[in-house]
Amino acid sequence: MDICEAVSSIQNKNKINVRGYLMVKDKKRNNSYYWYCEKRDQLRCNGRATTMFTEDQHHLPVQIIQSVLAGSSQEIGSHLPSRDALRQAVKRVRRANLPAEPQSFANLIIPDNLQKTLSNSEFLIRDLNIDPPQIQLTSINDYTSPEQVVLEIGQLRNSNEKEDIKNKSLLKIEEQRKEMEEYLAEMNLK
Template sequence: MNQEICELVKSAQGKPKINVHGYLLVKDKNNGNRYYWCCEFRKKYNCNGRAITDLENENHILVSFKEHSHSPEANRIEVVKTLNIIKESASHTHDRPVQLIQDAVVNMHQSSHSYMPNKQALGKQISRIRNKNLPPQPQELEDIEVPIELSRTINGESFLAKEVEFGEEKMMIFCTIPNLQYLQDAEYWLMDGTFKTVPLLFQQMYTIHAPVGGENARVLPLVYVLMTGRSKVCYNQLFQELFRLGEAASVTLNPSFIITDFEQAAIHAAQDEFTSCLHKGCFFHFCQNLWRKIQASGLAIEYGSDEEFSIKLRYLTALAFLPSSDIPNAFDQIKPLMPSSAEAVVQYFEDYYIHGTVRRVFRNGTEN
């Protein structure tokens, strides 16, 4: 007589269920190796479906099965198994939620996809699972303790390079020695801050990117810094600490040029510390700044619907591709062509980029 082995499936709470003929049953009780199961929808559908199994060599062998009062749901079983895969991966990998979900559902039958929770709900589940494995958010700077597993890379290298406190400020620098070596080899660095993915006690996460890989180089983030402040003093301290880390690793950090956004504190600090380095403003942030001014001036709809209007305003950002010495004269030539409704935008551009703050910052001939 052939024995029927029941597939074991975990519930959302990690408790065992068995799959019998397309039905999921939850454990009621056991007496030694004999297990008694009841329908997972016993209360919802008032279902009296039951099963008895014997545990042999870690397999549940079906002994008896009592029919259910509702039809089986084959799709549901596949969904439960897929959700278990997602939860397991969320606990043991650092993959992005969208990638984790995609990898889990790729082998599902097409008809089962509609039974899955939406991606937003799955993303929240993944976040909850991962947050359970993390320590609580500290309320004071002195309470911060980085767990060992977060202070090292997956290869076991030291990742939390330095914690620095100065005055009222604190920064935590995350970097590896190989990453410092990549910075040493790079001709240029790109530096920027983000505010969306920062623990409560910090103002920003500042990152330094550089090309890695020679001829087939990709620009990768190599240094991550949690910072409580954004003053020039903070940036000066950051760059000085990087130099110290480089010296300790016998690495010289001296890029040919640095690209940043137009944050004045970071620009001035970089010029203080990297005295032989050319500094360049990021074209993306340059365009973003102009677009914000267009929006603030109430011209976003006209910019999006009037092609001639938008082209003329794009003349302004195109000035960035000229030699710096030619920019003032070129601006004077295109200024009369600007739409009269954009006078506030043009005046802002002239005051800030042609004759004003940014122009003064880069007047040493290192601008672009």
């Protein structure tokens, strides 16, 4: 298993660098992305790569430090801060690239770039204000129309049902936000 690096291309195509070879995104199936060699047509290169997303997407700071140190000369090691200081530096960089965590549901704002799925389907269906709580309805399935969801919520009779929907929506949004952040982190697009 290799650590791949996302590379930006002039034609705005997703590319990764695997051991110095540039790979272009071919297709996606389930949690796997398939890549082919950039020189496929010119050199008839049949090189291929597959990236698979699992629950543990992010490398621990220790793993990042070890991979960097493995590719460096021993002379550099004596001039570096302690491993704890390096680990904290990695964490600070990661935190700086993350959006601020909302302190309440009312403060939850989904940026425009996260309102669509990778297949360009609508992710954020509606941003509703029902009584005091705000509810953002999301879906990654094209079979539920926004009107159906709004109608179902409008038919709720008591505040407990509204609270249940709010809590379920929050959990779903959090799960989907984490999945999106993991994907973006993997692709270095964040």
